Amino acid sequence: MDPRGPAPQPFQQPEKLGRVRRRKTRRERNEALVGSRRPASRQDPPVASREPDVTRQKPPVALRNPVAPAAPKLVVITQSRLSREHWGLFSHEVKSLDVARLLSSRVLEPGTPPLPTRPSPSLESTQEPAPQSRGKENQLPGGSGPGPPSPPELPGMGQLLQELQCHLILPQAFPRRNLVQEARDTIVGTLQACHGCVPDLALVLRDCQPPLPGTKPRDPEGRRMTPSWINSPEQAPGEGQQRRRRGAKELNFNMGHASSTPTAHRASLAPPRGPWPPPLPSLPSPSGATWSPPTAFDLLKSIWLVATPPPPRPPPPPRGIGPPQPLPQPPSPLLCRTSALDWSPSPPASLPSLSWVVAQSSPEAWSFPPMRLY
Amino acid sequence: MDGPVRPRLVSVSDFQFGAVATETIEDALLHLAQQNEQAVQEAVGRMGSFRETRIVEFVFLLSEQWCLEKSVSYQAVEILERFMVKQAENMCRQATLQLRDNEKIAPQNWRALKEQLFNKFILRLVSCVQLASKLSFHYKIIGNATVLNFLQALGYQYTKEELLESELDVLKSLNFQINLPTPLAYVEMLLEVLGYNGCLVPATQLHATCLTLLDLVYLLHEPIYESLLRASIENSTPSQLQGEKFTSVKEDFMLLAVGIIAASAFIQNHECWRQVVGHLQSITGIALGSIAEFSYAILTHSLA
Numbered sequence: 001m002d003p004r005g006p007a008p009q010p011f012q013q014p015e016k017l018g019r020v021r022r023r024k025t026r027r028e029r030n031e032a033l034v035g036s037r038r039p040a041s042r043q044d045p046p047v048a049s050r051e052p053d054v055t056r057q058k059p060p061v062a063l064r065n066p067v068a069p070a071a072p073k074l075v076v077i078t079q080s081r082l083s084r085e086h087w088g089l090f091s092h093e094v095k096s097l098d099v100a101r102l103l104s105s106r107v108l109e110p111g112t113p114p115l116p117t118r119p120s121p122s123l124e125s126t127q128e129p130a131p132q133s134r135g136k137e138n139q140l141p142g143g144s145g146p147g148p149p150s151p152p153e154l155p156g157m158g159q160l161l162q163e164l165q166c167h168l169i170l171p172q173a174f175p176r177r178n179l180v181q182e183a184r185d186t187i188v189g190t191l192q193a194c195h196g197c198v199p200d201l202a203l204v205l206r207d208c209q210p211p212l213p214g215t216k217p218r219d220p221e222g223r224r225m226t227p228s229w230i231n232s233p234e235q236a237p238g239e240g241q242q243r244r245r246r247g248a249k250e251l252n253f254n255m256g257h258a259s260s261t262p263t264a265h266r267a268s269l270a271p272p273r274g275p276w277p278p279p280l281p282s283l284p285s286p287s288g289a290t291w292s293p294p295t296a297f298d299l300l301k302s303i304w305l306v307a308t309p310p311p312p313r314p315p316p317p318p319r320g321i322g323p324p325q326p327l328p329q330p331p332s333p334l335l336c337r338t339s340a341l342d343w344s345p346s347p348p349a350s351l352p353s354l355s356w357v358v359a360q361s362s363p364e365a366w367s368f369p370p371m372r373l374y
Numbered sequence: 375m376d377g378p379v380r381p382r383l384v385s386v387s388d389f390q391f392g393a394v395a396t397e398t399i400e401d402a403l404l405h406l407a408q409q410n411e412q413a414v415q416e417a418v419g420r421m422g423s424f425r426e427t428r429i430v431e432f433v434f435l436l437s438e439q440w441c442l443e444k445s446v447s448y449q450a451v452e453i454l455e456r457f458m459v460k461q462a463e464n465m466c467r468q469a470t471l472q473l474r475d476n477e478k479i480a481p482q483n484w485r486a487l488k489e490q491l492f493n494k495f496i497l498r499l500v501s502c503v504q505l506a507s508k509l510s511f512h513y514k515i516i517g518n519a520t521v522l523n524f525l526q527a528l529g530y531q532y533t534k535e536e537l538l539e540s541e542l543d544v545l546k547s548l549n550f551q552i553n554l555p556t557p558l559a560y561v562e563m564l565l566e567v568l569g570y571n572g573c574l575v576p577a578t579q580l581h582a583t584c585l586t587l588l589d590l591v592y593l594l595h596e597p598i599y600e601s602l603l604r605a606s607i608e609n610s611t612p613s614q615l616q617g618e619k620f621t622s623v624k625e626d627f628m629l630l631a632v633g634i635i636a637a638s639a640f641i642q643n644h645e646c647w648r649q650v651v652g653h654l655q656s657i658t659g660i661a662l663g664s665i666a667e668f669s670y671a672i673l674t675h676s677l678a
Contacts, residue, residue, distance in 0.1 A: 165426040174435040204670040296622040
C-alpha cells in the first residue's frame with residue numbers, strides 16, 4: 001500500500017521530468033505550514049504527513065507534548081494514521097489501541113515500543129477496558145475461568161438459570177422430532193430383540209446384593225477387594241475361556257481409593273486362597289486418620305443417611321499383622337436407613353475420594369498393576 | 375430450511391476396541407481419573423446448571439443435521455452449559471453492583487440484561503456447536519456460511535461479523551478453555567478396559583447402547599439425577615442444600631460412565647450383568663451399590 005496515495009497536492013510545483021525534488025520540497029513546505037499557519041495545540045495532522053513517519057527524525061507536531069517539550073526527538077510511527085479512516089477486515093473503522101494515551105499530555109518514553117499501526121478489531125475488543133464494556137453481555141470478570149465459579153455470594157443464580165431455561169423460546173427448527181422418545185424406543189427395541197420382553201428392573205438392585213446373601217448384606221471389607229465371584233469360574237462361565245481365546249493381557253485396573261487396592265498378579269482364575277479378607281497392601285491415607293468413600297455420591301449418601309459423619313479412624317495397622325479392623329462404611333442404599341439428614345460437613349470433595357490415590361505423586365503408593373497374560 | 379437430515383454418524387463398526395497398547399490405555403485412564411477428580415472438586419459451590427431437555431435436544435438435532443460426531447454434540451452441550459452459567463454469574467454480579475450504585479436503575483438493567491441474553495441465545499447456541507466442531511476433525515468444521523444459512527432459515531438475520539463476535543464472546547467468557555471433557559470419553563475408555571479384562575459382552579455391542587443411554591442421560595439430566603438424589607436420601611424431599619451438595623455428583627463422569635455401561639450391559643445381556651458390574655467396580659473402585667443405583671435410575675427413565 002502506498003501510504004502517500006493519490007492525494008492531491010495543492011501546493012505542488014510543476015515538476016520537470018526526471019528530477020525528483022518533491023520530497024524535500026514537501027518537507028520544507030510542511031514545516032513552513034506548521035510553523036506559520038497552525039497553532040501548536042491543534043491536533044489535526046498536516047495533509048502531507050500521511051506518508052510513513054518511521055524514518056522521520058522530528059516528532060510529529062500534533063503529538064508533541066506542549067507541557068513537556070523535553071522529548072523532542074520522539075518518533076511515533078502511528079502519527080497521522082489515527083485520525084484517518086482505515087477500514088479493516090469487517091468494514092470497521094480501525095482505531096488505535098489507546099488513542100487517548102497517545103494524544104494525552106503524558107510524556108512518552110523514548111523506549112516505548114511502537115504501537116501496532118493496524119490493530120485488528122478483535123484485539124481492540126479484547127483490550128477494551130472494563131468500564132466501557134459495562135452493560136455488555138460479556139463482561140469478563142477478572143481472573144475467572146471456565147472452571148467452577150468462584151463461590152459466589154450472588155443472589156439467586158440458580159433461580160436465574162432456571163428462569164432462563166424455562167422462558168427461553170427455541171425456534172421450531174426440527175419439527176416432529178422427539179429425541180427422548182426415539183431413544184426410549186431404541187432401548188425398548190433392543191430389549192425386545194435381546195430378551196423378547198422388558199425385564200424386571202428390580203433385578204438391577206437385587207443383583208447388586210453381595211455375593212453371599214444372608215451372611216453379610218454388605219461387608220465393609222467386601223468393597224475393599226475385588227469381588228470373589230469375578231474370578232470364580234462358576235460365576236462367570238466362559239470368562240476364562242474367552243480370556244484364553246483372546247490371549248490378551250488383562251488390565252486389572254483399580255483406580256479407586258483403598259477399596260480397590262490392586263489385586264494384581266492374580267496368578268490364576270481360581271478364587272483367592274488364604275485368609276479372608278485378603279491382606280490389603282498398606283495404602284497411605286491422605287490425612288492418615290480418615291477414610292472416605294470413593295465417590296462424592298457415596299460420600300453424600302454416607303452423610304445423609306447416617307446421623308453422624310464417618311468417625312475419625314486411627315491409622316490402620318499393617319494389614320495381615322493385626323486383626324482386620326472393620327472400616328466405616330456408608331450404609332447400603334438397600335439396607336434399612338435412618339431418616340435423611342441435612343448435616344453437611346465442609347465441602348465433601350475436599351475429602352479424599354475416588355481418585356485421591358490416583359493423584360498421589362508417589363508411584364509406590366498406588367500404581368496400575370501390570371497386565372496379566374493368559 | 376433443510377428438513378431433518380438423517381445423521382451420517384459414525385457407525386458402530388467404525389469403532390475398534392482393543393487396538394491400543396495397554397500402556398496407553400493405562401495412561402489415558404489415569405489421566406481421565408485425575409481430570410474427573412478435579413472436576414468433582416471444582417464443582418463444589420457451583421450453583422445451578424443449564425441442561426434443559428429442549429436445549430440439549432436442539433443441540434443434538436443440530437449436530438445431527440450437520441453430520442457431527444456424537445462427541446461433538448456432547449461437547450457443545452458442555453460448552454453451552456458453562457457459558458450460560460458464566461453469563462448468569464456475570465449478570466448477578468453486575469446486578470449486585472448496580473443495586474449498590476443506584477437502586478432505581480438496577481431493575482431496569484436487570485431486565486435489559488435478561489432480554490439481551492434471551493435474544494442472543496440461539497446465536498450463542500450455534501456458536502457453541504460451531505466451536506465444538508472446530509475441536510473435532512478439521513474436515514468437519516462447520517463454516518460460517520452453514521451457520522448463517524441455518525439462522526436465516528429460522529428467521530434470524532445475523533451477519534457474519536455478529537457470528538464471529540459471538541464465537542469470540544464464548545471463547546473469552548470461558549477463557550478460551552473449551553476443550554471440556556465429556557462422559558463419552560470415560561465410557562469408551564472403560565469399555566476398552568473391559569474388553570481387555572475379558573468382559574463377556576462385546577465392547578462394540580455395549581457401545582451402541584451406551585450412546586443411546588448417554589443421549590438419554592443428557593436429555594433427561596435433571597430428572598435422572600433427581601431420582602438419584604432421592605434414592606440417596608431415601609426418597610424424601612431433598613433440601614436446597616442437599617441439591618447444591620449433589621452438584622459434585624453431577625460432575626462425576628466416572629460414576630456416570632459406569633452407570634451407563636452397567637445399564638447397557640443389563641439391556642444387552644442381563645445374565646452377564648453382574649460380571650460387568652464387578653469388572654467396573656474393580657476398575658474404578660466405585661461401590662457396587664452406587665453402580666446399581668445409577669444404572670437403575672437410568673433404566674427407569676429409559677423405559678418410562
